[in-house]
Amino acid sequence: MSKKNYDVAIIGAGVAGMTAAIYVRRAGKTAIVFEEKVPGGQIVSSSSVANWPGEVGISGADLSKKIKGQMLGLGADLEYAEVSAIKKNKSSFSVETEDGEYSVGAVILAMGTEPRKLSEKQTKDAGDRAISYCATCDGALYQDKPVVVVGSGNTAKHETAYLSNIASKVYHIHHDEPIPKDAVAVFVAIGRVPHTEVANGLVELDGDGYVVADENCETSCPGIFVAGDCRAKPLRQLVTAAADGAVAANEAVHYLG
């Protein structure tokens, strides 16, 4: 299979990755963005976005659509595929997906975070009942049915309140408690973890698995940059994801010369 060549590969089409692609294209370099699920990432499940300057009450899905349109309009390529491996060569990188291999000059890691999964015990307990990580996305499927929310933080409280307008009963339990027998669906809200397995061994990760980088978004591996929620940093929001995307793209373009 022949390799396809691009200046920059961006792993993840969340707000960080799509912003990076916009900056790479505006600097005149070619860009391919890989997305294994939905462009927009985490924010797609939000019905009303806060703290994004210039938009009040826009849904995450609509905001994502706008950013995706802007990115594609500037000529970035979007590939719906999971990146399974990134390999460092002498003066380039190979990026692998199930369908092909790409040769690129620089890589921007923008894989974000994913929801933390249930414990082994609770997974067993849940059996073949539906498991969801987003009440706004899936709550409507359980109209007048009993459901359970697992988690102790604010997100779990928010999910419980949201579902109480839909379900016949909402149990709210902690991560080590048994799943009630009559609940038909389990809503999991026990935090998020970085989605960085593909970069493990290639760049430095902190103890929690976040990619370590300086304020230029440069990782420990020259030519690999990081943007957004998968970076070790104090504030994970849309504006900081977009800001990282801009910085990482700018540095990648400088690196390519």
Ligand SMILES: Cc1cc2nc3c(=O)[nH]c(=O)nc-3n(C[C@H](O)[C@H](O)[C@H](O)COP(=O)(O)OP(=O)(O)OC[C@H]3O[C@@H](n4cnc5c(N)ncnc54)[C@H](O)[C@@H]3O)c2cc1C
């Ligand atoms: C419910 C919810 C509501 C929120 N509300 C707000 C808000 O109102 N305001 C605000 O500022 N922030 C909000 N946030 C936080 C905000 O959504 C995140 O900070 C931001 O979206 C992070 O963007 P990102 O691009 O870094 O990562 P993500 O959005 O996580 O995107 C990463 C993308 O990479 C893809 N990916 C990962 N690994 C691979 C791989 N190997 N191959 C291909 N693709 C891959 C994923 O599928 C994903 O689409 C909210 C978060 C949630 C969960």
